[in-house]
Amino acid sequence: MSAKEMMAVVTTGNGGYEKLVYQSVPIPVPKSGEVLLRVLAAGINNTEINTRLGWYSSSVKGDTASTATTQEAHAEQKADGGWNEATPFPLIQGTDCCGRVVQTTDPADDALLGKRVLVRACMRPNGYDVADNVWMASDFDGAFAQYVKVPSKEVFPIECDWSDEELATIPCAYGTSENMLHRANVGPNDFVLVTGASGGVGSATIQLAKRRGATVAGVTSLDKAGQLRDLGADIVVERGSDFVSKLGEKSVDVVVDNVAGPDFPQLLKVMKPGGRYVSSGAIAGPVVELDMRDMYLKDITLIGCTGWDEPVFPNLISYIERGEIRPLLAKSFPLRDIALAQAEFLKKKHFGNFVLTPPAPSD
Template sequence: MHALQLNGIGQPLHLTEVPTPAPGPGEVLVELRAAALNHRDVWIQKGQYAGLRFPCILGSDGAGVVTALGEGADASLLGQRVLINPGQNWGDNPRAQARSFTILGLPQQGTFAECVSVPAEKVYALPAHLSFEQAAALPVGGVTAYRSVFTRAGLQAGERVLITGVGGGVALLALQLAVAAGAQVWVTSGSGDKLARATALGARGGISYHQDNWAADLVKQAGGPFDVIVDSAAGPGFGALLDAAAPGGRIVFYGGTLGAISDLPPAKIFWKQLSILGSTMGTEADFAAMVDFVTRHALVPVVDQVFPLAEGEAAMRRLDEGQQFGKIVLQIKA
């Protein structure tokens, strides 16, 4: 089969032929039609990820058709259109993943290929309203957003929500999930165009995080502070989120693109009774609930651009530039 292979740190992805995997006991072979990029793919390419091993096939998100079964796999899966849950070995504790938890694409060979073999319990029926490209944009971003918004922050209908850095796949899916759940959502971005496009997706409004005193101004715009704040940046600006949070508010973050959090005034946290919550990926139950929620509400993940598999390196560079609005997808088979 053809696959995009990474041979070392800082090397470009290149299209090559590799052996087609054979599904082992309890596994299925998925002939992939589309795969989506995540920032972890860029970080692995740059050597900024634990457990590096080369050569490797990146890619955690994928959707396709089950074309072969390993021994003991459910025969009814053959020929089914599916998307893949890339989380492996979460463990028995729903509150946090086990040390053995991994994500498809490293150390296991990933979805930037024509086929991938995965455990049968990791494939889910493709929501009927989604194309393969749209479905491929869902797994990592969808489960991360769902666990952050619902499992960790416990969002309720009618609550006021702030989602920072809208434009990335997880932030956009968090926006779509929260709006569908009946919340009132505001967003931040460094781009006026992204703020306008988020409003078209259901946000009540937004503000540039480059603006002085943006947190205070956004609280005024929203008519009050925020019950739930969803963040992926952390870094020096995290303190502004404390000011934007309502008493008893929940601040959940699933990333730290701006680095460490420092100089947080403890009184702002304990006096306002704030909960600061970390989240990453999700359990099997989170993933199943996410797929069900997307299906019931007919949500469509935002796709920024679709590249053919052979142009995977160009897709990686677009993601690395950070100008995308939504997920970047590789079309593997039309």
């Protein structure tokens, strides 16, 4: 491998793990307004898996796991299967990046050289008054590589004693969670119900909602109940149980739901009149049963979240530096073992986040 090349995982199209190719590619060359980062660690999210599977296509009706099984057996390209538009395959994925700035292009950014940074993966190119957004690793190459180039305004230096792997658990999961809580205006008088509470976004939401002073109930399997309580959950609801009998009808102010699927009707039943339902995902299935009466007769607000609002990422950096949240690193894998890591991720036996570590440039 030459000095101008790096190792990366290139996703070559929609399909199974065979679409993840660990290979040598050119090191990206930053343009004006961009910086080059050496990737120290990169987190794994549902987003990368869903993009590889083409799950965002309107033709897909099932959950992520069933779509993965189908694509492994019979890979099918999905023209509308990307995050925003058609995914620009071949693509280096990797939405979560903890890196170090090794090259700048503008003198104004030279102070960033050598800094350890997190990358704001959700970018708003037309400003925060417009809903347009682009995502690193969905719309352009990301962090499943030794190096990545990004706009300099999207890197945030951070000073803390967390490891690189711990910092790499933050951007996507915690940014998504903080954005939902921000949009739903969660405060200390709210009772918040979090589905999928042991996953990356769910466990982030437990912490971030508690940080706001809310009372929090988390939905998970019984074997993870103790971990949720240690994280701060006031109530743990067993997955698959009757939410109304456990929590009471009209008891919940805010539902933070990235699960959807067959339990969706129960979520509206437990919400108070005037409640807020907020979502940025649907891992248990995107097509749900909605009784409109449960929505309009209770004056419920439905909030969809993808693009992050302007305060979200700076807030997260400050929470970390002030010690107001803690990392939940479930496991680290070498970058070359991405298929193994994603397969284990889909089993949903872990608590927190998985991270990939690329080889050092000299390796």
